[in-house]
Amino acid sequence: MSDFLSVFLAVVLALLVAPMLQKNTDTVWANLRQITFVKKNGVLVSTYLLGAVFIWVGLMIVAPQLYMVDFSFRDGAIGGDPEAYTLKNYSYLIFGRDSDENLFNLLHLQIFLKTILASVGVTLLAFLLCYPIAYYLAQSTKGGTTRLFLIALILPFWVNEILRAFAFRILFGSSGVINVVLMGMGILDEPIDFIKADIAMYAGLSYAYILLMVFPIYNAIESLDHNQIEAARDLGSPWWRIHYRVVIPYAKPGIASGCTMVFMLSAGALAVPQILGGPSSLWFTQIIYDWFFTGGDWSRGSAYAFVLLFSCIIFVLAVMKFFKVNLGELAK
Amino acid sequence: MSSGVDLEHVTIRFGDFTAVDDANLAIRKGEFFSFLGPSGCGKTTILRAVSGFNEPTEGTIRINGSDMRGIGPNKRPTALIFQNLALFPLMSVADNIAFGLEVEGVKYIERRRRAEELLDLIALSGQGDKMVSELSGGQKQRVAIARALAVEPEVLLLDEPLSALDLKLRQHMRSELRNIQQRVGITFIYITHDQGEALTMSDRIAVMSAGVIEQVGDGSTIYNEPETAFVASFVGENNPFYGKVVKVDGEYAQIQNKFGLLRGRNTQDMSVGDSAILFVRPEALSLVEGNDTTPAENVIESTILAEEFEGPSIHIHMEGDTEKRISFSVSNEGKGTHLKVGDTAKICFEVNRAIVLPEGDLADE
Structure with missing residues (x-):
């Protein structure tokens, strides 16, 4: 399950780092400075603002929620296969009567x-x-x-x-x-x-x-x-x-x-x-x-x-x- | 239909503060009546009492003869136009105008028809579906008037509705308002601190100061025959000369002033020994040119403090008997004046164009 988180972080990092690797870092910085937001607030403040927003929205809200989405599609029951994807958690809310799977819950x-x-x-x-x-x-x-x-x-x-x-x-x-x-x-x-x-x-x-x-x-x-x-x-x-x-x-x-x-x-x-x-x-x-x-x-x-x-x-x-x-x- | 409005001994207090003190007035049916006074003089309070938003502490307000005490603003045959117009920003122009009809339960089609009629009256035909924010200042003004007229009030109350407009539009709206009033024929009660508005539009004016109605009359009476020092100084420009009455003969009174003996009309029955102010309007003052033509009386000799060239006329300020300068104009004869700042000059006025009034507070500049 932690592989999910690592994929998420890898994608985010790739998006941030990839441009830097493609060109040399000087041009990257020069380009960054051209952005109005950076120009207006300075490198330090804008880094802080973007960083804080990223940590708050990305790490603390989006990532755990995505984690939970992933959870919800897996078989978490005791004895189940934790790696397999399934819809049964959702269907249980609707048809989850233990005696008969065709009746509404x-x-x-x-x-x-x-x-x-x-x-x-x-x-x-x-x-x-x-x-x-x-x-x-x-x-x-x-x-x-x-x-x-x-x-x-x-x-x-x-x-x-x-x-x-x-x-x-x-x-x-x-x-x-x-x-x-x-x-x-x-x-x-x-x-x-x-x-x-x-x-x-x-x-x-x-x-x-x-x-x-x-x-x-x-x-x-x-x-x-x-x-x-x-x-x-x-x-x-x-x-x-x-x-x-x-x-x-x-x-x-x-x-x-x-x-x-x-x-x-x-x-x-x-x-x-x-x-x-x-x-x-x-x-x-x-x-x-x-x-x-x-x-x-x-x-x-x-x-x-x-x-x-x-x-x-x-x-x-x-x-x-x-x-x-x-x-x-x-x-x- | 139109109604008269009577104020009988109306006093309005807020805590210890007396906003209106014993006002007595009979506003006639179909009259354009203005309350004129500086801000804080109680004129808006009177208007709000007539419309029903506050009740007089003492006294009675009658509309068309019936006592209005205890009758709320939504039940009175009046409509109020607010200083900031208070149009409903989330409704279309037509819905604004028809709001009063909607309240009365008039059907949509009929409301729409009446709104179109009123839009014709205010020269905004076919603009009913616009939002209020799409209109210009003068158009909003007219919509506010239409909205008030839609409920067919017997008395229309206007609280400085032109004050937010620029000068040119304001002058245009003056004649427009007067026009509308004559067409619909209902009583207008108009509140303003702008004497130009009051003088040009009104049938009669009540001048107010500090909660007291100083004088009621038509424009020319207020201007030419002021009864108090406040009215004389508030309406139009005026030059005050302070002194004690030393002689009364017939309809004239003479006061002893720093500049000598000055004589003017005695309309307020002043007697010898009373403290008085003699008022002379700038247009009644003229320069005395050359010594041989010096008139027998009402000559003032003083120092010229400043000269302002205004084109058609030249404005001259001279040292007065108080801190207030004497000011008057001479017409531009094409050569400028021969007067220089610092010179002394003589000016004079005709006895019939000066008025002697009991001493009292002047209006602030």
Whole structure:
């Protein structure tokens, strides 16, 4: 398997070194200096920048992912042939019922579908929670108050994710604050099992990525000229139409950016579903985790992880296409 | 339809700051009415109160006779044109214009038809499908006007809409605005710090200073018959001469000034002993040539500080009784002047062209 990595590195090095070998090094340097990027930043800085970007993107992101792609097409099961390429890791997700290979793997497919749909739900919930906050901060508060609110939003995120998830467990537990209050007010006779019903998990996921939703939307709305809101109001518009016709179209790149991040991270979350999920329901990432660490089948784990990754990417691109958002706008 | 707007004892405070102090006004139906004043004088605050974006702390605003208190900007029969126009950048020109109709639930075909009509009115026929960013400054201006007119307001409020345009376009838009107002026949309330705009376009003008309406009148009244020192100094050029009133006879008053006794019209019932400022416009001052023709009164002898050659006329600055210089123009007779900087010269003015007003703050230069 390490031969794969060596091939990868060999190709990269060949691309870098080959030109140097063909001509003498002086001409290579002279040519390099002609490149605008090198001219503008100097040899040292440009070497550093290119080197850093290469190490980050090439070595730390692309190479391991390619490694995993390679993994996912091999037979990693105990007793299997590790050198042979196969599609069975992927087909297992669809037809992987041990008793009969022709039946759908309903369990895993259901969990996969649930993960995607629930992530959409979490994203919508986070959007509904965050849009009013972002709008209020961006348009209705002034300097000092805005900073105070933003700090109040940021500070809880210094507490690590696992601790926050456990705090939610306490809040939503059968003798937790929420049940106690609801019962004390006489609304409930007996505690609701929020954890079994996955309510705690959805709440925890929505809360976990709230900042990633608030900030892009806040940034987008902040640059909206307040006069436009007043102009719409002056022309007779009720508040909801102002949002629908003026604010949301303007904030669309920010909303898209926030929703994409929350969706991707929710679908890929592990800690929160692990801690807050009900005992009988699994998140797709938990199955991946199990393949890697309990099942010991990295190949199958990789295959599952790629299915999740590509499904999410395709889903996001489709939604962006539907709402007419360009990929470039996400970085605005 | 058109409506009058009445302000009755309108006071607007923000915390301790009084932005508008006891404003009383009756703006007539179909009138082009301007609020003129330096920035921060409260004119925009009044406009926002009429449009409904803020409520008067005290007093009543009536549009067409009915009290507007508690009625939001989206429910008032007014439309506001913002200083920066606030067109919606993500909508086409036609959608911008038809936004108010869309709000009213007018069907698309009908909205489109109305937008085309308004585009004809503002001479932008057939440009409805363009985006706002494709228009020039003057075109955006006209689209903003069309968007406001689309909802058929009874009162159109304009907050310095021409200030972002260059001089030539601004002058062109002045007559255009006036034209549109006469065609649609609704009340226009116009806010500006540019006296040229106010004087050329308006039926009547309210001059404001520090939250107070100093004077209301048509252009020539404001210019020729100012009632306060602020109005006299803010509208057009004026030369102030400070002094105490020493004599009042009939409709004239005489003040004792550093340059001697000066006499002017006494429109504000000043009495002997009052502190006063006598104002003379530059165009009312003339040079006294030769000793034998010296007039009997209102002669000022002072040092020439500077001369500016402007082509058709020559601008002359003389030392005044305060730091402010006396300035006036002489017409270019083709030979230049015989005056030199540092010389003393005599100037005079006719008694009917000077006005004696109670002492008060002048407008900043």
